[in-house]
Amino acid sequence: MITCFDIGGSAIKAATASGSESLTPLGRVPTPLQDFAAFTAAIAQLVETGGATAGSPIAISITGVIDPDSGIATVANIPCLDGRPLAQDLGAVLQRPVLVANDADCFVLAEAHAGAGRGHRVVFGAILGTGVGGGMVVDGQLHRGAGGWAGEWGHGTIVATEVSVPPFKIAHFPCGCGRIGCLDTVGGARGVEKLHKLLHGTELASLAIIEQWTAGDAAAAQTVDLYIQLVAQPLALVANIVGPDIIPVGGGLGNSAPLIARLDSAVRSRILRQTDRPLVVPAQLTADAGLIGAANLGFSQGWH
Numbered sequence: 305m306i307t308c309f310d311i312g313g314s315a316i317k318a319a320t321a322s323g324s325e326s327l328t329p330l331g332r333v334p335t336p337l338q339d340f341a342a343f344t345a346a347i348a349q350l351v352e353t354g355g356a357t358a359g360s361p362i363a364i365s366i367t368g369v370i371d372p373d374s375g376i377a378t379v380a381n382i383p384c385l386d387g388r389p390l391a392q393d394l395g396a397v398l399q400r401p402v403l404v405a406n407d408a409d410c411f412v413l414a415e416a417h418a419g420a421g422r423g424h425r426v427v428f429g430a431i432l433g434t435g436v437g438g439g440m441v442v443d444g445q446l447h448r449g450a451g452g453w454a455g456e457w458g459h460g461t462i463v464a465t466e467v468s469v470p471p472f473k474i475a476h477f478p479c480g481c482g483r484i485g486c487l488d489t490v491g492g493a494r495g496v497e498k499l500h501k502l503l504h505g506t507e508l509a510s511l512a513i514i515e516q517w518t519a520g521d522a523a524a525a526q527t528v529d530l531y532i533q534l535v536a537q538p539l540a541l542v543a544n545i546v547g548p549d550i551i552p553v554g555g556g557l558g559n560s561a562p563l564i565a566r567l568d569s570a571v572r573s574r575i576l577r578q579t580d581r582p583l584v585v586p587a588q589l590t591a592d593a594g595l596i597g598a599a600n601l602g603f604s605q606g607w608h
């Protein structure tokens with residue numbers, strides 16, 4: 305049995321896992337942000353609640369990046385973990401093997417083992433949430449890449465500056481990563497809203513824009529056309545480089561089946577591989593993806 309955790313800036317969720325899809329929830333507690341001793345105590349308490357035997361492993365999905373060589377975690381919104389070799393430090397206190405992975409990577413592990421990617425060898429998971437993220441799993445194993453940054457297709461100056469339908473020039477916006485013109489600045493939910501305001505001068509929530517588009521509204525359709533072009537281009541490049549069998553899409557925008565179907569046909573029309581089967585599909589696991597992904601991180605390492 306693996307005790308698995310989904311750790312975000314506001315809450316720690318925990319569960320025990322005895323198979324790649326069978327979770328027993330252990331509840332959630334607020335995340336101690338400043339005090340590492342309080343953090344380890346919260347984890348230890350949840351492990352005990354789950355009835356884990358001495359020395360049984362724990363696996364963690366976290367909102368940060370883990371360097372696969374040093375184990376150092378970069379977790380901006382949980383200061384007591386930032387800069388620590390998290391798995392080593394936690395393992396030393398708890399006397400258990402500990403595995404840690406980024407939450408986007410855990411999302412892809414979950415989809416690859418128990419969701420839309422099940423049965424596929426190469427799974428590239430794309431997150432279109434507040435911003436843009438991703439990760440990849442090959443033959444069931446997470447591919448972390450140098451420094452742990454593999455799959456981060458949302459950053460770098462890659463947004464087109466001009467599109468033809470509708471005819472439009474796009475400014476390069478500054479991104480949280482310090483660069484300008486990242487897909488992250490226009491490819492997530494905030495991006496849809498930004499594009500809608502640029503085109504039409506009106507502020508509308510992304511969900512409302514998508515709803516109006518599916519109801520046939522012309523202005524919303526222009527926004528979605530622009531959005532699809534900007535996102536399909538880099539995602540098609542990802543597909544050409546990585547060669548995924550399937551691309552599950554998570555995050556809030558992944559909940560819109562019509563939007564993802566539109567993105568799928570736009571990506572497939574731009575890639576070299578010709579296939580009639582859907583490539584870009586909605587993710588199947590939403591609520592517990594972090595926990596299921598963490599559990600499968602453990603199972604994929606031979607833990608049980």
Ligand SMILES: [Zn+2]
Binds near residue numbers: 459460481482488
């Ligand atoms: Zn960026």
